[in-house]
Amino acid sequence: MGSADFRRELGQQLRVDSVRASAAAGSGHPTSSMSAADLIAVLIDGYLHLDFNSPDDPHRDHLIFSKGHASPLYYSMLKAVGEISDEELLTFRRFGSRLEGHPTPRIPPTDVATGSLGQGLPVAVGLAICGKQLDQLPYRVWALCGDSEMAEGSIWEAFQHAAWAGLDNLTAIVDVNRLGQTRETMLGWDMDGYAARVRAFGWHAIVIDGHDVEAIDAAFKEATETTGRPTVVLARTLKGKGVKEVEDLPGHHGKPLDNPEEAIEELGGERELTVQVSKPDPAGAQHRFEAPGGELPSWDLGEEVATRQAYGEALAALGQMRGDVVALDGEVSNSTHSELFAKAHPDRYFEMFIAEQQMIAAAVGIQERGWVPFASTFAAFLSRAYDFIRMAAISRANLRLSGSHAGVSIGEDGPSQMALEDFASLRAVDSSAVLHPSDANQTARLVAEMADRRGITYMRTLRPKTPVRTPPDEQIRIGGSRVVRESEEDDYTIVACGITVGEAEKAAEALESEGVRVRVIDCYSIKPIDADTLKTAARDTGGIVTVEDHWPEGGLGEAVLSALADASETPPVIKLAVDGMPTSGSAAELMHAAGIDSDAIVGAVQKLVEARATA
DSSP: OOOHHHHHHHHHHHHHHHHHHHHHHTOSOHHHHHHTHHHHHHIIIIIOBOOTTOTTOTTSOEEEESSGGGHHHHHHHHHHTTSSOHHHHTTTTOTTOSSOSSOOTTSTTOOSOOOSTTOHHHHHHHHHHIIIIISOOOOOEEEEEESGGGGSHHHHHHHHHHHHTTOTTEEEEEEEOSBOSSSBOSSTTOHHHHHHHHHHTTOEEEEEETTOHHHHHHHHHHHHHOOSSOEEEEEEOOTTTTOTTTTTOSSOTTOOOSOHHHHHHHTTOOOOOOOOOBOOOOOSOOOOOOOOOOOOOOOOTTOEEEHHHHHHHHHHHHHHHOTTEEEEESSOHHHHSTHHHHHHOGGGEEEOOSOHHHHHHHHHHHHHTTOEEEEEEEGGGGGGGHHHHHHHHHTTOOEEEEEESBSGGGOTTOGGGOBOSHHHHHHTSTTOEEEOOSSHHHHHHHHHHHHHOOSEEEEEOOSSEEEOOSOTTSOOOTTOOEEEEOOTTOOEEEEEOTTHHHHHHHHHHHHHHTTOOEEEEEOOEEESOOHHHHHHHHHHSSOEEEEOSSOSTTSHHHHHHHHTTTOSOOOOEEEEOOOSOOOSOOHHHHHHHHTOSHHHHHHHHHHHHHHHHHO
16 A cells, blocks of 8 residues: 555546546546546555456456546556556547447456446446345445436435445445536535435445545545445545646536646656555355256146246246346336245345336346346336446346336236337347247246346236247247248238237137138247248248237337348238327227237238239
8 A cells, every 4th residue: 555645646647647548539538537536546556456367356346437437537547557558548439449438348347338327336236235145255346426427316226225235345436526517516515415415315424525645545444444334435526636727617528638738747747656456355255056956837738827927937946947046126026926036035136126227237237246137127117227228238238137017918007007119129229139928938938048148138028817829848049939820821921929929819710710821920039030930921921910019119010021121022011019009998908999909910911911902
């Protein structure tokens, strides 16, 4: 551990290098980096325990830059600890550089991508939960936050959950530099106001001068010695500290300094200080949960089972088979049926309450440590956490999401509970898979496949019971589909998923009585979609009807059209989807009103018949 003078000089070096990196890039956030430089200088010189040669060491501390726009400071820190060279520092924001505008895991030891404000602290909560209850190791999680992001609701979800969970292995550092992008923040330098808020949420709060290295040292020491609750260090700082041209002045956010050479000289010039970061204590092994084994559940053909029930039973069985599987829920576990996992494996279940952003963030933190989290809630409520899912993809995170109670088929609850845009929103996420099984046996097989898939995997489950149509031994896979009925004489094809598969079967039977043969495809994997089976149907039959309990935009119909875009010949395609804002009612009434029931399907096929006859 260095002296106070060394730490002051190290802080100045971090400022200088933040200015240099931003000047080389012609963009960046040097002033936001300069305010927090002393905080990071003290943190890496004595408090952070991390072997940069072993970023996967389970004993290491974790540092999350929640204020990800302060990336020049982060990369300057990496240079100071010897992780990157000065030459690489100056590639900041260039095409091909690991040093992106906001940090991503492309540059170790970065755990997660940050830059969308309000996300780093919630992810840090997930890592701290992991340390306490899963890994059961004494590593500490540090999160550097900006004062502007204290206006984000997700930050307060994190404050609330961390205190409730007693995460004394978590320390938040808030850089209170007063100035946001366009104006002063809501509280400015009202340090008492910040302290009162976080204390009301159950945290231990320490207010300091964020440029006094002795005060920073004392605060960090106090944080590491505080037990029973998390600690927040509220540091009053100056944006652009050390350069009169920008110090504590608005209008300089997100811009390189106009006169970087003069600023560097004012800061005392370039330095070549290095820091030997303390290595973690290797004592103790990462905890593992026993997995006595078992098998996935299965159901007999013809049984009536809701896929949400099958999801819960399959997840509980998977937890019996694998000790790395973890479940989280947004306080609707008796509806999503993740409660079955909670009862079977209480040490690996985490109640996140009605805080969907924190739930997804916690799952991101948990998966970073190699665990396999499944997070569930009503599909409609996942939209609250969409930005967290989007950022999880940038973090190269592996998440398994389950959304129940989707579509008009949920019935009387009404449109506020009916996810009708989930296919579209989740299809648009990089690395995602979107699944909608129609029966219990499909659901169980897909749950097992989700556990091993990398990226973001989403399964929509159904509230109503549906008949089991898929034999227990039939191969079901992500990217597959199931041909429910077909013949060599098929005239048309119906492509359905979830609740509409049953409606498609009814329609096919009604049409067959009229002499019209119809192939029915259960497209349980919407992304990736089974393009080969669809192209075969397009080649064999004279028209396709898609039907889904979803808005017309971005769902099954458009996925089918995309799959057929490069087909040599494409027959007419009619898309049936929810037409108009639904209301409360029975599932049958609502599906009929939406134009997605068997009557609507029969009508669509008859239009194809009439069009062919006219042609």
